Amino acid sequence: MPHWVNRPEGSNWGDFGPDDQLGTLNYIGPDQRRAAAAEIVEGQAFCLSLPLDLPGTLVLNPRRKPPVLAPTRLGEVPYINYPLSEVDPILRDVLSDDQVLLSTQYSTQWDSLAHVGALFDADGDGVAERVYYNGHRPGHDVMGAGAEGEHGSYARRLSVCEMAKTPIQGRGVLVDFVRHFGMDRRIVTRRDLEEVLEAQQVEIRRGDILLLRTGYAEALRDMQDAPDPERLDRTGAVLDGTDASLQDWITQSRIAAIAADNYAVENPHTDPQACCLRLPLHHHCLFKLGLPLAELWDFRDLAQALEARGRHAVFLTAPPLYLPGAIGSPVTPVATI
Incomplete structure (x- = not known):
């Protein structure tokens, strides 16, 4: 039986089964992995992780501390x-x-589907309650203090360990915003994204993991000796989470996940009067679709190699830590070309 009576408009709740915890990672199967393996031509591998003690001298989130x-x-x-x-x-x-x-989401990381939920009337009783992807609930599936033994928090469902068991391995497709737009801040709409896809002749397939190079992580690394938070805030492209057509593109493309080299993937709303979501793309991806998001990856060396070869796709291996109960996880992604 499903965990809900109502499902959010535009969501896929129940499409992968009433108890699903993987969401769009279900799009990656044996056929997708075989196709991804075909992207290996030279056998050259690239580490896509920042050192896990970065962002270091620049504070991106005061809750998250360096290791x-x-x-x-x-x-x-x-x-x-x-x-x-x-x-x-x-x-x-x-x-x-x-x-x-270690704060699991301090540096190069995955968000699990337990990372962002919403107030939504899943019960159909007219009262919005806290709920996560596919109707999973706080207090039962995502636990707070005293959750499991000595743990202060514990995701019994939707944890990163489900993503590790799968594991995450497939075709990564690099979209190089730096090459197209440069390093300045830009809010990327669906029209902008499709412009880059066409210009770089990027083919998107069902089950792909979208890799977004914005230049943010590169600037972050370069600023360690001379921190400049204001310049960092003006650096790199960010997705426009308020663009409904971009949300539709993400849904209809059947991609499995999005990994960006910036912080938060999207442009967070800072207007306290704006209704009704600070992170609308997180809401659409994590809450509605069960589509994992990753942040602060490092694409500079890979992007240069792919551009030199006129390519955009890689064989990507990027499982999170197999850590039961964890809501986020550091990751050392490896792209092989």
Whole structure:
């Protein structure tokens, strides 16, 4: 049975089954993976991740903190450069062993479908309640404090671990906004996107993962020694989440996911009087379609290689951490051409 009576207009709730947790990742199947593998011609691989201690000197989200590494401990003993001869004099091993405190969406990352929900009357009782993709609910599927054992939060459903189990592997298609528009800030409508697709002869297929190069992550890396947050705010293209025709294009294209090199993928609304969504594209993708979004990837080297070869598609491997309950995840995407 579905988890809802009403489903949002323009959504695909229930299309992949009443209990679906994968959304548009269902578009990636064996045929799509075989087609993606055919994009490997040279066997050259590119890491698409920023170092996970970036954005570093520039604060993008005050809730999200840079990783803090520390040694593991046995009692009060830190296991960094630790000689096992302290335990047994005949042993010659020296061990180092660490752990990390990490905001899962601080740097190069995936949003899970538990990241953004909405107030929506899924029950059909006339009262809007908090709900996530396919009718999944807070308090039962996405848990808060005291959720599971010692965890302070825990997504029992819609977690990134579902994306890891799939796993995310398919045809990535690069749309190079930098090459077409330059590095300045631009709000990209459907017309703009289709203009770039035509100019760069980019073919979009069902199950593709759309890779958007805006130049934002490149500027972020370059600014570490001379931070300039105002210039960063004027850097790179962002999708116009308010463009209903762009939302329709995302739905009708049957893409599986969107990965951008910027922060938030779209242009967030900052007008407190604007109704009714601060992140309308997140609402459309994560809440309505179950279409995962990724942020702060690094496309510079890949873009240069693809442009030199007159290509746009890659074999992409980008599973999140298989971390049960996690709502977001760092990722080290690899593109092979």
